[in-house]
Amino acid sequence: MQTGHGRAHAKIILIGEHSVVHQQPAIALPLQGLPVTAILTAHKSEQQLVSDYFSGALSDLPGQFSGIHVLLERLLNRFHVPNLGFELELTSDIPEERGMGSSAAVATAITRAVYDFFDIPLDQTTLLKTVNIEEVITHGTPSGIDAATVSANRPIWFIKGQPLQELPVNLSATLVVGDTGVTGQTGLAVNSVNELLTDDERPHIGQNLVNHLGQLTWQAATCLRDNQPERLGQLMNQAQVDLAALGVSHPVIEHLVSVANRAGALGSKLTGSGLGGCMISLAANQQSARKIQQALLNAGAIATWIEPFGHSESL
DSSP states (O other): OOEEEEEEEEEEEEEOTTGGGGTOOEEEEEEEEEEEEEEEEEOSSOEEEEOSSOEEEGGGOOGGGHHHHHHHHHHHHHTTOTTOOEEEEEEEOSOTTSSSOHHHHHHHHHHHHHHHHTTOOOOHHHHHHHHHHHHHHHHSSOOSHHHHHHTOSSOEEEOTTSOOEEOOOOOOOEEEEEEOSSOOOHHHHHHHHHHHHTOTTSTTHHHHHHHHHHHHHHHHHHHHHHTOHHHHHHHHHHHHHHHHHTTOOOHHHHHHHHHHHHTTOSEEEEESSOSSSEEEEEESSHHHHHHHHHHHHHTTOSEEEEEOSSOOEEO
């Protein structure tokens, strides 16, 4: 039976969220231990989806998944088989609406599965353009960093409108990711930043914060290259202050950041759009990471992952 397989994974932004929308750099990290898989199998006539969130006919797919619907239609039209019968099985370990690239990862896995199904090579440029079909519908004006990182094997240096670069990393440290349990609010967070940038009563405050986040990101890249974990932790703490000033933090994030730093983190901050979602902490080693992880769970984090720039472990 004809089948196609596709895979992608989660991502987090190490530093540069929100400022990346305004032509500043961002650094994103792939989380290989949180995968999404897609298996496309030929079916006699029906077009069926099977997943934890929806199982049934493609035509009955709920509106919140319209990006996936349009993506599949475009892909089938691209291969001139709009009425192809199939069953698409999606399996994801990525929590939704947590700033971890869930929608982009699903779109990436689907695109790879369709190309594999037809045994057609898929280059990175075509992959990113195709995934963007779904991302535009789901997020409006995505920066592109999610799509780039969920299909990458190494950290990404990203400036909107410029070619992607893999980032050299030589860092003896470990990241801990904590899920606040609060659904992120990307649209509201983006609007908060935009309002501050256009606030006539507080001229330059928003732009100064955005510019400073950009400077921190440039310095963070040097820390990754030159193995400066303590300095990187300091930069993460400074970035959290800037993000809070931009209005995109959250009381639960602030609480978990404080808990992690008291537990020995070198630095902590939100990751993603904010107003919920996840936070990250930098640990000097695996032993410290375990201690921070347990402190976060004790403080109310609903899940945690340890990411030693290789694969992640979850609790």
